[in-house]
Amino acid sequence: MSRQFPVRPEEFEAAFVEQVFGAAPGSLKSLTHEPVGTGQVCDSYRFTCDWSEQGHPTTFIAKCPSADPVSRGAAAIFHLYDMEVGWYRDSAGNCTALCPVSYHADIAENEQEFVLLLEDMAPASQGDQLAGASLVQVETTLNEAAALHDFQPDGGFDACRWLHHGAGNSDFLKNTLPNGYPVFRERFATLLSSDILDLGQELIDRIDAYVAHEPLELAITHGDMRLDNILFHADGRIAALVDWQTCSLGNPANDVAYLIGTSFADPAIRREHEESLVRAYLALRAGAPDFNQFWTEYRRHAFSGFIMAINASLHVERTDRGDRMFAAMAERPAQMALDLDSLSLL
Numbered sequence: 001m002s003r004q005f006p007v008r009p010e011e012f013e014a015a016f017v018e019q020v021f022g023a024a025p026g027s028l029k030s031l032t033h034e035p036v037g038t039g040q041v042c043d044s045y046r047f048t049c050d051w052s053e054q055g056h057p058t059t060f061i062a063k064c065p066s067a068d069p070v071s072r073g074a075a076a077i078f079h080l081y082d083m084e085v086g087w088y089r090d091s092a093g094n095c096t097a098l099c100p101v102s103y104h105a106d107i108a109e110n111e112q113e114f115v116l117l118l119e120d121m122a123p124a125s126q127g128d129q130l131a132g133a134s135l136v137q138v139e140t141t142l143n144e145a146a147a148l149h150d151f152q153p154d155g156g157f158d159a160c161r162w163l164h165h166g167a168g169n170s171d172f173l174k175n176t177l178p179n180g181y182p183v184f185r186e187r188f189a190t191l192l193s194s195d196i197l198d199l200g201q202e203l204i205d206r207i208d209a210y211v212a213h214e215p216l217e218l219a220i221t222h223g224d225m226r227l228d229n230i231l232f233h234a235d236g237r238i239a240a241l242v243d244w245q246t247c248s249l250g251n252p253a254n255d256v257a258y259l260i261g262t263s264f265a266d267p268a269i270r271r272e273h274e275e276s277l278v279r280a281y282l283a284l285r286a287g288a289p290d291f292n293q294f295w296t297e298y299r300r301h302a303f304s305g306f307i308m309a310i311n312a313s314l315h316v317e318r319t320d321r322g323d324r325m326f327a328a329m330a331e332r333p334a335q336m337a338l339d340l341d342s343l344s345l346l
C-alpha cells in the first residue's frame with residue numbers, strides 16, 4: 001500500500017492513532033467508531049478512545065473518502081479533498097475564523113484517498129438546511145466569514161497551490177452546466193416551481209457572463225457556507241465552520257450571498273434583514289469595498305447557492321434527503337435573485 005494512512009474506519013489501528021497524538025505505544029486500550037453527519041461527498045465518523053495515560057482526546061472526528069465511487073470521482077474532478085486537506089494542513093491553525101483543530105491531514109496523489117483527524121466539537125450540532133436558520137445563526141456565521149475573508153496565509157495566496165483549484169472548477173461549470181441543467185430540471189420538476197426552473201434556464205443561458213466576471217477583491221472563501229456545514233451551540237451562536245472542500249481563492253461576496261440566500265426558510269425574514277446583515281459584515285472587514293460596491297456584488301452572487309445545488313446534485317450519490325436539501329438550496333437563493341433582480345447584472 002503506497003499510502004501511509006487509513007481511508008475507512010475499520011482500517012484505523014491503535015498504533016496509527018497513538019502516533020498522531022504522540023502517545024506511548026500500547027497506551028490506546030480500545031478504539032470504537034460511529035458514523036456522524038450527513039455529508040454527500042465524504043464519510044465522517046466519531047472515534048472514541050480509551051487511553052491508559054492522560055492528555056489525549058477521548059473522542060475525535062475522522063473524515064474519510066466516500067464509500068460511493070460516484071462521489072469519490074466527483075471529489076477528484078473538483079479537487080474537493082485536496083482543498084479541504086490543504087486548508088487544515090496549511091492554514092486553519094493560523095486563521096481566527098472558527099473551525100475544528102486539525103490533528104492530522106494527509107492525501108494521496110490520486111486525490112481520492114485522504115484522511116483528516118479533527119477536533120470533536122460536541123455538543124455543538126450541525127445546522128439544519130431543510131429547517132432553515134435563525135437570525136443569530138446567520139449573524140454569528142457572518143462574523144466568522146469576515147475573519148476568514150481578511151485572513152492572509154503566510155507567504156501569500158500563491159504559497160497554497162490548493163487555493164487555485166477554484167479557477168479550473170469555474171471553467172468546468174461553464175462547460176458542463178448547459179448539458180446538465182435539463183437533467184436537473186426534470187429531476188426537480190415536482191420539487192421546484194416553474195418560475196424557479198425557468199430562472200435557472202435563463203441563468204444557464206448567461207453562464208459565460210457569470211463566470212467571466214472579475215471580482216472587486218479576492219480572498220480565501222469557504223465556498224459552501226450553508227447550514228449543513230456549520231456547527232452551532234445550543235444558543236444558536238456558531239461553534240465552527242466545517243466541510244472546507246470548496247475552500248479556494250474567490251470573491252467574498254459569494255460566501256455572503258450564499259449563506260444569506262440559502263439560510264432563511266421564510267424569504268420575508270431574509271428581505272427584512274439582509275441589508276443590515278451585509279452592513280454588519282462589512283463593518284468587521286479591514287479594507288472592504290464600500291457598501292454600494294459590495295451590494296452589487298452581493299446581488300450578482302445571489303445565484304451562488306442555486307449553481308451549487310444544480311452542480312452538486314448531478315455529481316454525488318442520490319438520496320431522498322439529498323434531493324430535498326438540494327431543492328431548498330436552489331429555491332431560496334433563486335427567490336433572492338428574483339427579489340434583487342440579479343439577472344439584470346449578467
